[in-house]
Amino acid sequence: MTRRIAILLTSTDTSDFAGRHPDDGQKFTTLLQPLRPDWQFDVISVKDGVFPASPERYDGYIITGSPASVNGPEAWVGQLKSLIRDIDARKIPMFGACFGHQAIAVALGGSVTRSDKGWGLGTAPTHFDRHAPWMEPFRDHLVLFAAHQEQVQDLPEGAEVLGGDDFCPIGAFRIGDHIFATEYHPEMTYGFIAELLDELDGKLDAETIARARSSLEQPAEGAFFAQWIVKFLEYRG
Numbered sequence: 001m002t003r004r005i006a007i008l009l010t011s012t013d014t015s016d017f018a019g020r021h022p023d024d025g026q027k028f029t030t031l032l033q034p035l036r037p038d039w040q041f042d043v044i045s046v047k048d049g050v051f052p053a054s055p056e057r058y059d060g061y062i063i064t065g066s067p068a069s070v071n072g073p074e075a076w077v078g079q080l081k082s083l084i085r086d087i088d089a090r091k092i093p094m095f096g097a098c099f100g101h102q103a104i105a106v107a108l109g110g111s112v113t114r115s116d117k118g119w120g121l122g123t124a125p126t127h128f129d130r131h132a133p134w135m136e137p138f139r140d141h142l143v144l145f146a147a148h149q150e151q152v153q154d155l156p157e158g159a160e161v162l163g164g165d166d167f168c169p170i171g172a173f174r175i176g177d178h179i180f181a182t183e184y185h186p187e188m189t190y191g192f193i194a195e196l197l198d199e200l201d202g203k204l205d206a207e208t209i210a211r212a213r214s215s216l217e218q219p220a221e222g223a224f225f226a227q228w229i230v231k232f233l234e235y236r237g
């Protein structure tokens with residue numbers, strides 16, 4: 001069945017580095033379109049104040065990552081939280097990654113804080129203790145790319161942790177069958193994250209960069225996780 005999916009672009013990075021790479025909307029389209037070639041993916045730049053005319057216009061939503069903070073004062077961040085509440089009220093499928101994961105949590109009553117463990121950067125393991133219906137084929141352990149300082153501290157009422165690890169205990173969560181979110185980045189590629197670490201070298205402490213580079217020896221499994229995303233977006237319980 002053809003579906004129309006809105007990718008809500010939240011990245012505020014206007015650096016030369018960002019300009020040399022596809023934006024996060026393009027990254028998610030590249031990740032998911034091969035799995036559902038008949039779906040339409042529309043990238044909507046909410047970080048520029050552009051929003052869908054109504055939540056019902058789309059069959060599902062994806063909220064991307066961003067260097068912005070979900071606790072920030074920007075008008076578009078507040079408007080995005082309002083849209084998230086509208087989408088939730090209508091039970092339209094909504095997936096969030098990193099900033100998107102955090103924005104969903106905060107909009108619906110949870111909280112996000114800066115991690116006292118520092119940066120989650122490079123690759124990160126997630127141990128899945130619970131199995132949602134769309135997580136097929138099921139794996140209880142996946143490695144995904146990470147790039148975050150903030151993470152979800154408290155979940156909204158009714159949310160269920162699906163997986164995490166010691167560094168990020170709420171690495172993925174669900175609310176019912178219409179919300180699915182992860183702190184990590186299935187859309188990123190090895191080439192992108194390797195160049196990102198080069199870009200951050202000298203801007204972050206040497207230990208963080210060295211640990212992140214070492215972690216890249218673990219292959220990331222974003223393509224596998226992509227199967228869960230499309231199955232979630234089309235799932236009807």
